[in-house]
Amino acid sequence: MNVVEGFCLVSGLRLNKEKCMLASVNIGKESAQILVNALGCLISSWPLKYLGLPLGGEPSLKDFWALVLEKLTRRLEG
Known part of the structure; x- marks a missing residue:
């Protein structure tokens, strides 16, 4: 154990x-x-995902936020 x-x-x-x-x-x-x-x-x-969002990437890059914006958009539409 x-x-x-x-x-x-x-x-x-x-x-x-x-x-x-x-x-x-x-x-x-x-x-x-x-x-x-x-x-x-x-x-x-690293980088890994926590609660479906990227953790530990390069936040100054536009691609880093694409997944976050996509998830937020889907959430707000529903």
Whole structure:
């Protein structure tokens, strides 16, 4: 049993391992792998999506905001 599974057992929460990811910032690949093994999750890379929106791209680029504007437009139309 890993740390996250222990927390779920104690708290009564459920874990969806397909959505559980670790995106490392300023740590090496070996350290990230140790954390992934301890937490029992997948490893992700930057940029990634959170709640369907880009996280960690280059916000000064026009293409970065295209997905955000598209999602907002669809949401407002509905």
